[in-house]
Amino acid sequence: MTAQDARVLLAKGLSCQVDSNLPAKFQVGDHVKAKVIHPKTYTRLPRYIRGKVGTIVKDHGVYVFPDTMGQRLSTKPQHVYSVRFTAQELWGLDASPKDSLYIDLFDDHLEAL
Amino acid sequence: MPSHHHRPESEVALRVKAIESLLVEKGIVDLAALDAIIDTYEHKVGPHIGAQIVAKAWVDPEFKKRLLADGTGAISELGFTGFSSEHMVVVENTPEVHNLIVCTLCSCYPWAILGLPPTWYKSFAYRSRAVIEPRKVLQEFGLEIPEQVEVRVWDSNADLRYLVLPERPDGAEGWSEEDLATLVTRNAMIGAAKVQPPAAADSLVA
Incomplete structure (x- = not known):
């Protein structure tokens, strides 16, 4: 990487989004469950979300999948959704009934309820 | 305490130097490229960019609407795109x-909008506690969130980056x-603070 390459990269960034008409597995409003998986390889599905039930609030479009990219496998593009979990679903009844957590998850992280 | 003695460099600093010189010697890293990157984050990019976005949203309702609907698009109108801020979501x-x-x-963290993240943002304590007990963490930042206010925590673990649009004081x-x-402060754009009213306002009100 030359100094010029570095300047261009910093100014333009590096898009992870893919131009694709791949159909979305889930729609806004769907209730979904985060998969219970424990891969030894890289994943963007954090442990505290696994097995929890949330709601799709937005479809961000199609992005490359870091879980496979991290293993130098295919880019496996798929939809990324903003998923809302209530604080009580994640942490139990001691958590505030008002609060929630939003996290961006990929198709492969989620299953339909 | 005598202050003119040279302290030995920290282990991390020494390790970084050793790695840097190896990468340069092997021709993997170009020192000029490294300088360009350091110069960008030391002198060009920082929270002042995010502050301009927030201030514009405060005075321009149409811009604010676009900013909340499509953060990436609205921010690029101002020319503030860049590495680690390619896909922006703004929450109000x-x-x-x-x-x-x-x-x-x-x-x-949205590097092109807020610069490099503060050390506390990278700490294990913040990263685990912000999701489990956000109200307590905010309290430690000096921010008491009333019970009836909803707290939304955004875990930016995928490729979208987040910016908080604070309330105008x-x-x-x-x-x-x-x-x-x-x-507008950096912490206010992470959600760890509110934007404080200007100090002079107190005397005006009084």
């Missing part, structure tokens, strides 16, 4: 909702966009 603090940004995975009515921008 209101009297009913308080937003807080974290990355539990590592330290994902009272006491800055009629201020220009440039002046408003000076009130």
